[in-house]
Amino acid sequence: MSNMKRAITLKDIARETGVHVSTVSRALDPNGRSALTEDVVMRIRETAQRMGYRPNRLASGLRTSRTMTVGIVIPDITNTIFPPILRGVESLLEPLGYASIIVNTDNAVEREARLLDVLRERGVDGIVHAAVPREDPRIDDVVSRGTPVVTVNRRLDRPGIPAIVSDEEHGISLLMEHLHAAGHRRIAHIAGPEALSTGQARLRAFGQTAARLGIEAPTGSTIHALRFHEREGMRCSGELLDRGVPFTALVCANDRLALGAIQALGARGLTCPGDVSVTGFNDMPFLDLIPPGLTTVRIAQYDVGQAAAQVLLRLMTGRADEVAPETVLPVQLVCRGTVGPPRG
Amino acid sequence: MSNMKRAITLKDIARETGVHVSTVSRALDPNGRSALTEDVVMRIRETAQRMGYRPNRLASGLRTSRTMTVGIVIPDITNTIFPPILRGVESLLEPLGYASIIVNTDNAVEREARLLDVLRERGVDGIVHAAVPREDPRIDDVVSRGTPVVTVNRRLDRPGIPAIVSDEEHGISLLMEHLHAAGHRRIAHIAGPEALSTGQARLRAFGQTAARLGIEAPTGSTIHALRFHEREGMRCSGELLDRGVPFTALVCANDRLALGAIQALGARGLTCPGDVSVTGFNDMPFLDLIPPGLTTVRIAQYDVGQAAAQVLLRLMTGRADEVAPETVLPVQLVCRGTVGPPRG
DNA sequence: TTGAAAGCGCTAACAA
DNA sequence: TTGTTAGCGCTTTCAA
Numbered sequence: 001m002s003n004m005k006r007a008i009t010l011k012d013i014a015r016e017t018g019v020h021v022s023t024v025s026r027a028l029d030p031n032g033r034s035a036l037t038e039d040v041v042m043r044i045r046e047t048a049q050r051m052g053y054r055p056n057r058l059a060s061g062l063r064t065s066r067t068m069t070v071g072i073v074i075p076d077i078t079n080t081i082f083p084p085i086l087r088g089v090e091s092l093l094e095p096l097g098y099a100s101i102i103v104n105t106d107n108a109v110e111r112e113a114r115l116l117d118v119l120r121e122r123g124v125d126g127i128v129h130a131a132v133p134r135e136d137p138r139i140d141d142v143v144s145r146g147t148p149v150v151t152v153n154r155r156l157d158r159p160g161i162p163a164i165v166s167d168e169e170h171g172i173s174l175l176m177e178h179l180h181a182a183g184h185r186r187i188a189h190i191a192g193p194e195a196l197s198t199g200q201a202r203l204r205a206f207g208q209t210a211a212r213l214g215i216e217a218p219t220g221s222t223i224h225a226l227r228f229h230e231r232e233g234m235r236c237s238g239e240l241l242d243r244g245v246p247f248t249a250l251v252c253a254n255d256r257l258a259l260g261a262i263q264a265l266g267a268r269g270l271t272c273p274g275d276v277s278v279t280g281f282n283d284m285p286f287l288d289l290i291p292p293g294l295t296t297v298r299i300a301q302y303d304v305g306q307a308a309a310q311v312l313l314r315l316m317t318g319r320a321d322e323v324a325p326e327t328v329l330p331v332q333l334v335c336r337g338t339v340g341p342p343r344g
Numbered sequence: 345m346s347n348m349k350r351a352i353t354l355k356d357i358a359r360e361t362g363v364h365v366s367t368v369s370r371a372l373d374p375n376g377r378s379a380l381t382e383d384v385v386m387r388i389r390e391t392a393q394r395m396g397y398r399p400n401r402l403a404s405g406l407r408t409s410r411t412m413t414v415g416i417v418i419p420d421i422t423n424t425i426f427p428p429i430l431r432g433v434e435s436l437l438e439p440l441g442y443a444s445i446i447v448n449t450d451n452a453v454e455r456e457a458r459l460l461d462v463l464r465e466r467g468v469d470g471i472v473h474a475a476v477p478r479e480d481p482r483i484d485d486v487v488s489r490g491t492p493v494v495t496v497n498r499r500l501d502r503p504g505i506p507a508i509v510s511d512e513e514h515g516i517s518l519l520m521e522h523l524h525a526a527g528h529r530r531i532a533h534i535a536g537p538e539a540l541s542t543g544q545a546r547l548r549a550f551g552q553t554a555a556r557l558g559i560e561a562p563t564g565s566t567i568h569a570l571r572f573h574e575r576e577g578m579r580c581s582g583e584l585l586d587r588g589v590p591f592t593a594l595v596c597a598n599d600r601l602a603l604g605a606i607q608a609l610g611a612r613g614l615t616c617p618g619d620v621s622v623t624g625f626n627d628m629p630f631l632d633l634i635p636p637g638l639t640t641v642r643i644a645q646y647d648v649g650q651a652a653a654q655v656l657l658r659l660m661t662g663r664a665d666e667v668a669p670e671t672v673l674p675v676q677l678v679c680r681g682t683v684g685p686p687r688g
Numbered sequence: 689t690t691g692a693a694a695g696c697g698c699t700a701a702c703a704a
Numbered sequence: 705t706t707g708t709t710a711g712c713g714c715t716t717t718c719a720a
Contacts, residue, residue: 058406059713078427403697
């Protein structure tokens with residue numbers, strides 16, 4: 001508190017080296033093709049280094065409207081599939097000098113709106129949005145202000161915003177083929193929230209694959225979870241059971257729903273996979289350590305983050321033409337203990 | 345891309361309402377005790393609202409050196425104990441309008457140094473540091489520039505920087521009393537990294553509690569892990585076994601080390617808790633779902649984050665006098681399946 | 689090849 | 705009670 005050091009500015013370096021601030025600015029410009037004497041550049045750089053100069057991003061950002069800061073919007077950082085995505089994003093952006101402002105929406109639209117404002121106020125150069133609902137009018141606002149957005153994991157219904165997603169269709173079909181091969185013919189589905197592209201895509205894939213495999217999917221064999229949450233998995237599997245529609249396997253739209261479903265099954269005296277086989281989606285971290293081992297589909301969480309960063313980088317540096325409207329990453333079937341032959 | 349909306353500025357509102365920018369600035373000042381006509385204030389606020397005005401934090405930050413942005417330094421976001429801490433911090437800061445820049449050090453000093461610069465360049469108002477080593481000369485630099493720092497989970501050796509920690513001593517003693525009550529007299533310890541306060545504090549508590557309980561802690565019954573990582577847990581328990589020092593229980597400095605240790609035990613044909621009882625520390629998320637259920641000490645992860653935010657807030661608003669040099673949060677013994685009676 | 693000057697949007701003396 | 709003015713630190717056009 002006593003003696004507070006003032007930050008070193010271009011002016012300080014200018015005074016020290018006896019040149020004008022603008023010359024210092026030019027010498028320190030990383031792209032720095034501005035025809036300065038080699039000697040002057042060297043002297044300035046060395047002095048800057050010696051004095052511990054760090055650029056003031058507020059000042060340069062105010063001037064150039066580039067802050068070297070990006071916003072990352074996720075539903076909830078305590079959901080374990082997001083941290084690897086963040087690390088993936090960071091792995092490309094951080095070495096380039098970008099910092100990340102991370103915000104949690106908890107899937108609440110009003111929170112999302114406020115948090116997008118938080119990012120806007122700070123002039124982020126771009127946004128990685130991993131919490132976007134299928135319809136999100138706010139995104140247009142953001143983009144129309146010149147801030148590029150890329151969605152991750154989820155996508156908007158309408159085109160226009162680049163998205164990085166996993167191959168949901170293939171994932172669901174791998175799962176269902178696996179169940180089919182194990183002998184299952186009556187398969188129920190706990191679908192994800194209708195408002196999210198993942199929920200919708202997996203549900204549609206469920207229907208299509210069922211048809212392709214010639215599996216009956218009677219009315220009532222599908223139910224929508226309101227959130228991707230264990231509790232919803234419990235509630236939905238309970239309701240499925242109450243309906244009396246017979247099924248020997250249960251395809252859940254993600255791992256958390258599956259975990260909840262298995263628990264609810266147990267509470268009713270049913271075993272997994274003895275009485276009903278269950279599958280998940282995502283292969284979230286630590287899933288392999290939880291018995292009986294959920295059979296699921298692994299999405300490339302880290303890669304998805306990297307791909308998002310790559311796309312955003314192009315968008316932020318005026319190379320929008322190099323960006324695919326949608327990038328679909330491959331998935332992988334992970335067979336563990338929750339799938340067995342159907343009972344009886 | 346076509347029609348890029350320009351952001352609304354104070355000037356726009358001034359023009360619209362027919363007053364001077366400074367008047368607008370005053371009217372919109374949240375603390376706003378600046379003697380303006382009630383009527384004018386209302387008109388300006390309403391206009392700002394209607395036009396969708398959002399303050400430019402770069403500009404105000406440049407002027408006031410308060411950015412309403414904080415930095416959060418953690419070792420690795422994929423380590424599940426950190427997300428709850430972040431949510432705790434955010435729960436207080438976000439409603440106040442603060443944004444968080446989150447950086448991962450991977451416990452590498454050179455990364456930490458660079459990342460602190462990243463935060464500095466952006467003029468963060470304060471830093472929550474959850475990745476601090478016992479000795480960290482860089483912290484003084486940061487603080488001497490006027491940026492308050494509070495450490496979380498870990499603390500510096502020397503005083504001066506407020507810390508929020510959990511009661512490591514009590515945690516270890518709860519664990520060891522529990523083992524002692526179960527009949528264990530030969531207890532080994534996998535200590536955490538020496539460079540971290542958590543490693544050191546738990547090791548010291550181990551020694552003190554052993555002495556108090558009259559337990560022999562022969563040479564070689566303690567080993568230092570180089571990182572808080574499953575692989576180190578495996579390596580260390582293997583080496584402990586190789587040394588031939590007999591033990592019936594193994595106190596690990598955290599859950600990850602314990603998880604690794606149990607796995608290594610299994611690889612050698614030893615069972616837990618049959619052959620050796622094992623304990624952890626932290627009670628990380630999902631631990632309860634992993635068999636046989638690690639007996640551990642629960643730290644209040646979310647609360648620790650909240651407490652850190654509280655302290656930082658005081659530091660940032662000139663109420664340093666209200667800040668305790670150290671805040672120690674209570675812990676709780678969580679008994680699960682990895683502790684049983686000693687063999688033979 | 690370098691310097692001078694303007695200005696990004698905001699706040700805070702100081703004046704009136 | 706409101707307006708004027710200066711300036712935070714930086715980049716960039718224009719001049720020299």
